[in-house]
Amino acid sequence: MPPGADDSHVIRGNTLAELASAIDKRLAGLRVEDRRRHPGQQLRRDLDRHRGPVQRAGRGRPDTDFHRGETAIQLIFNGPVKEEPDRQNPTLWPLAEQGPYYAALVTGGTLDTKGGPQTDPDGHVLDDLGQPIPGLYGVGNCVASASAQAYWAGGATLGPILAFAHRAANAAHTEPADQNP
Ligand SMILES: Cc1cc2nc3c(=O)[nH]c(=O)nc-3n(C[C@H](O)[C@H](O)[C@H](O)COP(=O)(O)OP(=O)(O)OC[C@H]3O[C@@H](n4cnc5c(N)ncnc54)[C@H](O)[C@@H]3O)c2cc1C
DSSP states (O other), X not given: OOTTOOOTTOEEESSHHHHHHHHHHHHHTTTOOOTTSOHHHHHHHHHHHHHHHHHHHTSOOOOTTTOTTOSHHHHHXXXXXXXXXXXXXXXXXXXXXXXXXXXXXXXXXXXXXSOSOOBOTTOEEEOTTSOEEEEEEOOGGGSOOTTTTXXXXXXXXXXXXXXXXXXXXHHHHHSOGGGOO
């Protein structure tokens, strides 16, 4: 992490037992329903299961659980692997025998929206007849996405936000204040 960055999402343990305990402690502070009840205990079993075939093969193995590394986009997001040419599956690698170990919770989140009020290209929020509401602007996740039902590609949320925020700010700047109800 860069100095000064908030890394409170990172769970740490010098040993796997410490990491398991830290995961259980973190989850205990959240209202997480998990049928296994003790995810930290499950960690040891998961790691043993992962490690066995990896160590026997001496390199990455096919991911029979989640099929990581089987599609082109997974390999692209995984990054370059030139320094590890023997790796069979570049998205998996044996875990270190010694800590420290780290974990982070992977949970649901919101990337973008596909709803909300519609806007025109200058960020005016439109009423139900498609007319701009004076003095009301919106950009980003609080309004309907410029891409409608599609997600064009990586950057397709922040890019339009920057462009339409620039246009909305310019439009708001020139709108006479006395037009605002
Ligand atoms: C994990 C993740 C990865 C992403 N990766 C990419 C990417 O690679 N490329 C890309 O283009 N986009 C990416 N996105 C999407 C992009 O980050 C969001 O679309 C963008 O940040 C939305 O910006 P925003 O300003 O509309 O909303 P936000 O960034 O959500 O800002 C809204 C702000 O309003 C504040 N707020 C909420 N309610 C209130 C209230 N009642 N009073 C005061 N303040 C309030 C919130 O605290 C927040 O600071 C990613 C999103 C996620 C979650």
